[in-house]
Amino acid sequence: MENSRRSFLQSLFLVGGVGVVSQAKAESLVVKGEAVKLVVLHTNDVHSHVDPFEDNDPKYPGLGGASRRAGLINKIRKENEHVLLLDAGDIFQGTPYFNMYGGELELTLMSKMGYDATTMGNHDFDNGLDGFMAVNHHAKFPYICSNYDFSNTILKDKTIPYKIFYKGNIKIGVFGLGVELDGLVDKKLYGETIYNDPVPVANKYAKLLKTEQNCDLVICLSHLGYEYQDDRISDLKLAEKTSNIDLIIGGHTHTFLDQAKEMKNKEGKKVLINQVGWAGIRLGKVEFYFDKTSKKVYEYSKNGQDFVKIK
């Protein structure tokens, strides 16, 4: 009688306490059905690099290539039930494929790979809004743009400010931020596109997704750039100035990260920032484990110990 009472109390501790687990333990919880795993795969600044770099390339010999990327994505999809595949812009410009076909092939391949969404990078304006619209029907995934206002352009209603994805019983909200166009892109290319300050826009959509739409995870697709020496807004600054974002998938500065960078947001909560250079040389991968019932994401702690069950 006394023993059973005690074990009841101990089980309460187990459920209620913050336990520290290794990724292997988290995987076993997924197998047992106690946790849900979400794999977020992502690219940025692929810049029309359909083929791998030449084998004699001084910097990136033989790296990248759409076919290899697709193969890897297929493999990860086979191993994982819940995969989200995202891109952070600058799909266009960088090889003759874009000059010749205007982006048709890039968008066709991404559609075949099953991309879930992208956002507009500055180079995606390179053939103007007309050029963008001419190939847009090849994209079977949405352009998520939250701070570009296209209402006075031919892109009106062709992009969306956010999207909610459902994976298992997990709800994921995604919104997108673009870089300031003035001084970066020729005005005749972006026309009447209005750029809005990313910070208030990010706070607005992250709050809407996290608190009103009750998303379990909020992802920001950002083409703002990872870090600058001057006071331009960057992903590092965005993380510090906002709330309710869990992951920022970045681009624009072609920053190669080996793994996601951990930052604290405005409220001291954890935000991850990831970016994978450019040209499809790397595939970004961030894995989240959610408690199946509470749908809380298992937090990351760099110096935690393995979870030990109380006996």
Added chain:
Amino acid sequence: MLLLGYITMFVFQFMKHTFSTYLVVFSLLLILLNGCKQYYVLNNTASTNVVLNEEVKSEDKSIEEEIKPFRDALKASMDEVLNESVVEMTTGIPEGNLGNFVADLVMDIGEDYYEKINDEDEIDFALLNNGGLRTSLPKGAITRGKVFELMPFENELVVITLSKDKLIELFEFVALKSDTNLSVKKGVPLSKEVKLIINNKKVKEAYIDKESIVSREYRVVTSDYLANGGDKMNFFLNPIKTEKLGVKLRDAILEYIIEEKEDGDKLEAKKDKRISYGK
């Protein structure tokens, strides 16, 4: 939180197990439980970005099939011979026939485009950078692919209006970069309208269309990369006026080479001492 729980349980062991103590302990536990997060902590960031190198063996054949017709057509287009060059063209300091060739065609094509947006003013000359000319042109067949190699960047042509003072600064910059001790990449090609005589890294004489530099506005056609201060060409910053021609440098080169072919002309270029050393 876990520690507090242990303490509570420890205390619990030594208390009389009456119903009221159960209640107290339970209440205490519930308060503690409500105040804590109900999730686990992973012991490191579950993020590893994968390098797409030859170790990734899983190619997608259907993607490969999708690419193939585009790649084949692209290759055919890149291999297309657009014209023939009667000489090999290379960059040089203080001038090279390749720099002269591209600067002259930029002036030529630039004037055509400039007429469409400004029928009052005229361009004085063209300026480029050797560093932006990424390959030599061979004697013989010139393919479209070769032009893409020569100019892989997406730079556009712009016309910059400069004051006399800034123009002098520009010529002084060219003189400084025409030092034979420097890498050829530092050289600054100019179109044939300019005649510049340099002595000891300084401008000795400068003429545009055989006339001396006077106090007026001068118009230079160049790439937007340089116009934005690229290669430290600071004399282009804060100009009197910037006018975009709406044509890429590479497209201007292609246009010229194709036009010459249509006119039955092969490509020619020579050094003509437009930039030279003198006393």
